[in-house]
Amino acid sequence: LPPSLSSSSSRFGGLRFGGLGPVSFDRSIRVFVSQLPVAHRSSSSSRASVSQPNSNVIVTLSATTSFAIKLKRSLLECFLAPKATDYLPRAFSTNHAATMHSFSNHPIGLLPMEQNHDPSKPSIAEFFAGRDIFVTGGTGFMGKVLIEKLLRSCSEINAIYILMREKKQKTIQERMVEMQQLPLFDKLRQESPDVLSKMVPVRGDVSLLGLGLSEEDIDQLRNVSVIFHVAASVRFDDPLKTAILLNTRGTRELIRFAEQLPTLRVLMHVSSTYSNPDRYVIEEEIYPAYADWRDTIRIAETFDEQTLDVLAPKYMGFLPNTYVFTKSLAEQIVDEHKDRLPMILFRPSIVISTMKDPIPGWMDNFNGPVGLLVGCGIGICRTMYCDPNNIADFTPVDVCIKAMIVAAWKKGTETQPTVPSPKQDLPIYNCCISNLRNSTMSQIVELGKSLSDEIPLDKCIWAPGGGITQVRLHNLLRVLMYHILPAILIDGIFRIMGQKPFLAKLQRKIYTANVALEYFILNNWDFKNGNFIKLASEIKPEDNKDFYYRDFIEFDVTLYFRNCILGARRYLLKEKDENIPRALSHLKRMKMLDRVCKSIIVAAFLYIILIQFDLLGMLLYLIGYIPSYAHDIDCK
Structure with missing residues (x-):
């Protein structure tokens, strides 16, 4: 629209x-x-x-x-x-879905790539050597992988300052130590444990004015030359006020802070390919927003949360949620400041588990297809309302991070203009691979079913099954039969046993998440990613080993999702690989129980219909068959 x-x-x-x-x-x-x-x-x-x-x-x-x-x-x-x-x-x-399918062998990705690197430029590691880096959102999924990659592949960095806030009664130093103990950092701890000391936590909050930084912190950050702005609220159901203050005003506050840095070379703003979902073809360019970002920030600072929630559907126009609305406004802020700061706009699609770097299958959340596979594997997600031909536009997080670092290096090694110019271009990268390697939702579900037999989950509470449907009424009936009623039954058993019920609450969350995702899983978009693809051609030969990211074109989708499920077992569900044989035995019992329950339900249904309602007698009467007992009754 x-x-x-x-x-x-x-x-x-x-x-x-x-x-x-x-x-x-x-x-x-x-x-x-x-x-x-x-x-x-x-x-x-x-x-x-x-x-x-x-x-x-x-x-x-x-x-x-x-x-x-x-x-x-x-x-x-x-x-x-x-x-x-x-x-x-x-x-x-x-037939938009069919058009998307035709991209699976896109010539941009499969033809040999021209090398376009500049020999006079420093390598990526040389560019980052001795620099101070500032990262917002460093405790999030992408932020953690970014920090680990910078420390491992650009170990000569002077320091990485990470904006953090105290959370759950833990100080920023305690949160930093916890993050360094994650399996993601195992390889770094083995190869170069000393570089972990270059991670410096800085107390602050993106949603606060001035990022919540003190004067001492600002002085400490004075020599920062590269900024990665990754922080954002990725919840689709956040109140409008919260999303504006974090995603939109937070971007403005970061830019105000960046304007104070005398040696700044790069400021990368991480957005999303879905920040303009009202268009079905997304080029690598800025699109007009539905509202003025200045007015929006002023409104959020003036009105209370409840008032804004009432006005949100009208104020956001046709955008489906507060996340994409506030991210599109943040892009406007970046575009308006491109003549004053060395800006980059980076738009990843759905970012999920690592492909191979530093370890295969690492993830710290249930977002995207991985959450769907885990829900199906546990047996609690048995239906989903979506288009089976919908393209699941996912990108491995290590591919995104490599491209982000390369884009920052490219911008930082360019000659900076001495005089601000309104005609200065804003580099924009749509980091997505669906036009090169795509999978439909139905393919992912079928793949998940086959992998669940090979790699079952210890916490499986029912046999994996179910599927997806485009018919809303069909989906609601399946939600009632397969989600709500079993949850009530199992929670009732838990209460009788004196344990805390949990399944009904979990099913409520699953249903709410599916409703929030409906807009995206019922539609397809064509993301143009020419800049993202061509960026790889500028990587110098000595950097290919650590930063070349176009090898995703050749990766095995089945093997990748197998690693995703293994990663979910290890890092999300905390299950050990040696328990897989026991999980296989448990899965067999669950499948047998599933068959028994289905047989009982079918038998009960047939008994009620055929015997209690005498449907069997009616059918026999219609076909002209009169049983012997009927003759006996007539004779009497």
Whole structure:
């Protein structure tokens, strides 16, 4: 939908559609066109094409008659704002999922890559040597992998300052020690244990003004030359006020801090490929936002959380949640400051377990496909409402981190302009691989089923099973039968045994998470990643061993997800590999119990229908068969 629409009124031209979302709007268009005479419709094989930005035609479709062309043009001009020239409404996408599938052998990724490195530039390790690095979000998933990679592959770094806040009554020093003990840092502790002392915690909070930094901390950070802004709230259900203060205002506060650094060479802002989900083709460029970031910050600072939550659906326009809304505003802040600071905008897609560096399968959360596989493996997730042909755009975290470091090196080794220029380009990288190596949701689910027989989980409470469906009513029935009722039954047993029930609460969280993800698992996007792909060609030969990331094109998807499940066992569920044989035996018992329960349910159902309701007698009567006992009754 066009960014020029007023977020406060949700207008299409001069017409108002209160609360009408993009799906409903597109469905209305589709119904209208479907009612045209057959001769006036476009052929089913016609392709939708997007017009140029200055064109008066919004979307053009190949048609057999000029009448159809004029009718569709006038129809769109009535409903769409004149500036929506580069949008492709989903109503006219003939088969977007099939188009996405055709990218699996994309020529950009599979053809030999030209080497475009500059011999005069220093290597990546040489560039970072002696520098002070500042990382926000260093205690998050991507932040941890970034810090480990910098310390291991660029060990001559002077210091990495990590913005941290006290949490769960733990000081920042205690949290730092805990982080260094993670399995992620095992390889670093074995090879270069001394470099861990270069991790320096700094007390602060991105959601606070001035990042919550004291004057002493600011003086300590005065020599920082590279900033990685990774901190963000990735929860889709965060209150609007919380998301604005952290994701949007936090970016502004970081930029204000960066303007005080005399030796700054790079400031990388990590966003998301899904920060502009109202478009189905995402180029590596900045898109207009639904609101002004200055007004949004002012509103968040003025009103209370409850008031903003009431206004959120209207204020955010058609964006599905507070995360993407506030991240899109943060991109506007970055774009407006590109002429004053050496900025980079880095957009990763769904970031999941490591592919191989430093260890295969490491992860510290249940986000993305890994969470789905674990839920299915435990037996608590047996249905999901999504498009089975939806592309799961996941990227291994080590691929993202390598690309981030290479992008920072590229920007930092470029000649910095002496005079700020508004025409200065903002490097943007869409870090995604779905157009090179893609997997559909149905493929991942089937792969998970096969892997669950090979690598079962110790905490399995029922036999893995279920599947995905596009029919909402079907999904709700399966949620009732496979999620809610078993949870109530098992929690009741736990209460009788004097143990704390947990399953109903867990199923509530799973259902809430699925609802929050519906927008993303029912739609597909085409992410253009030319800059991300070409960036690898600029890596110098001596850096290929540590930072070359295009080898993901050749990786084995089955082996990767096998490592993901093993990693989930080891690092998330804290299960030992030597317990796998015992887990296999437990899985066999669960499968047998599952068959017995299903047989009992089917038998009970047939008994009620056939015997209690005498359906068997009715069927026999309809086919003309009269049992012998009926003759005896008649004779009497």
